Amino acid sequence: MTKDECKQVVLDIIADIAPDEDLSNVKPEVRLRDQMQLDSMDFLDIVMELRKRHGIEVPEKDYQQLASLDSCAEYLTPKFDALTGKS
C-alpha cells in the first residue's frame, strides 16, 4: 500500500464518522484536530473502524500517531503491508 492510499483509507473513515466535515482540502501535515471538529470519541471511532474494516490494531499508547494524515500514513502503512505480507 502506498502512503497516499493509506491516507485515503483514513479519509474514507473520517467521511463516514463525520459526514458533516468538509474533507476536500485536508492538509496532510496539519493535525486533523486543528482542521476539523474531531473529539476523543471521534478518534476512538477511527481506531475502531480501522480494526473493523482492515483488521488493524492501534494500541492506546499509539493514538497520538494518528494526529495528522502524514503521521497516520507513516504509522499505518507498515501495518497494512504486514497484513498483506509485504515487507
Added chain:
Amino acid sequence: MNTRSHYDVAIIGAGMSGLAAGIRLAHFGKKVCIFERHNAVGGLNSFYSIAGRKFDVGLHAMTNFVRPGVKGTPLGKLLRQLRIDRDEFALCEQKQSRIAFGPRGECSLRFTNDFAVFESEVVAAFPAQADGFRRLVTAVRTFDDVSLDAAPMSAREAVRRHVSDPLLEDMLFCPLMYYGSATERDMEFGQFVIMFKALFLEGFARPFEGVRVVLRVLLAKYRAAGGERRMKCGVKKISAHAGRASAILLDSGDEITADHVISSIGAPETDRLVAASASEPPTAAPTLSFVETISILDRQPAELGWGSDTIVFFNDSSRFDYVRPTEQVDPRSGVICIPNNFDYGAGRVLPEGIFRVTCLANYDRWATLPEADYQADKSRWFAEVQRSARRFLPPLASDDALAAATLTTDMFTPRTIAKFTGHLGGAIYGATTKHRQGRTSLDNLYLCGTDQGFLGIVGAMLSGISMANYHILQKG
C-alpha cells in the same frame, strides 16, 4: 436447558439509551441482545394507540437542537456516533417557548432556538441582573459537563453567585428542573449546565410524526448492525458469582449468559434484580413523579388563539417549589406543550390539535387507590390541571371553547408510569443519586440511561453511547 444463549453484551431495556448502546456495540461486531419487558420500544419516550390515534409519551420536544453546521454539541456527537444522517430525524424547530410566572403569568420570558432572544428578554425584564446573567452564561459555557468524575456542587449556590433576584433564579430553574431533575429544590451544577445548554443555548425541535420517528431510526440502525432484541421478555434476576454478573434469568424462564450487562432500567431497579431473592433495597429519597393531561382537539390550537407557544413553563406562586407534593398533584406549576406549534414547513400541520399539560405528582397518593376512586380522582385533577394551565395562555373566546373543541382526552398518572416503565415510584428522571461512571456492585454490570445522569432524549442516547464506549469498546 441445553440451548442456553451466550452474548458478548446483554442490554436490559429498549429505551433510547439501551438502543443507542446496542447500536454502538453491534456496529463494532459485538453479539448483542436487548431484552425489553414491554411490547413497545422507547421506555419513557414512547407512544401508544387508543382507537387508532397515536399518543406520544415523554417527548414534548427534543432538546439540544442545533442547526446544521453547528459542531461539537451533544446532537452532533450523537448523530456521528450512531452514524445517523440528521435528515433521518427530520427535525422541525419550535416557534417559541415561554417561562411564565405570577398568578396570571405576569412575568414572562420568551425563548427560541436563537439564544439572543432569551438574553434580550432577560435583560429587558431584569435590567439589574443583566451583568450577572451574562456571567452565569459564561460559567455555563466554560464548564466541563462531560467529565465523568466531577465533584458535585449545588446549582442554586452557583447561580446565586451571579443572579441575585430570586424571581429570575426560579424562572431559570423551572424549565431545567421540569425537563430533567430527579432531585427536589436544587440540582447538581453539572446537571444544571447540561440542561441550560440543552434548552436555552441549543433548543427545541420535533420530528413531524413525533417520537416514533426517532425510535424507527434507532431500530433500523440496530437491526442493520446485526443487533438482536427480545420483546415482552424482561429480566427477572441477575445472578452474581465472585463479584460478576454470571447469568441472567428472563421472565420466560430461560437463562442466558453475557460477558457484559448494561442495564437501562434504573439504579435501584437494577439492584433489585441482583438482589432478587434477597431483601428489598433500602428505600431511597422520595421520587418525583408527574401527571399529564392530553386533549385532542378538532382544530389547530391557533384557531383558539394558541398558535404561538410551543412549550410554556408556568408557576403561579411567589417561589417555585419543585418538590414532591403532599397532595396527589401540585397544579401551581407545570409545563404546557402544544406540539402543533413547531414549524413543520409551509402548509404542513398536524392532523389534529394537541394540548398537553404536565404537573408534579405524588406516587404514593395514587398507587393504592381502588379503581373507582382512581378514576374519579383522575377526572377531578384533569379539570384542575387544565384550569391552572389555561391562566398562562391567551384567554379563549368563551369559557367552554376548549371543551367544545375537544375530541377526546387521556391522562397519565404516576401509577401509569410505574406500570409501563417499571420505574419505582413512577419516577421519570430516575433516582436522586446518579452514577456518572455507570458502575454497580458487580464488575461487568453497568448502568446507562437516566440513573447514569445524562438527561433528556439526546442525553439518554449519549448515555448509552458513552457507557458502551467506556466500559466495553475502549477496552477492545
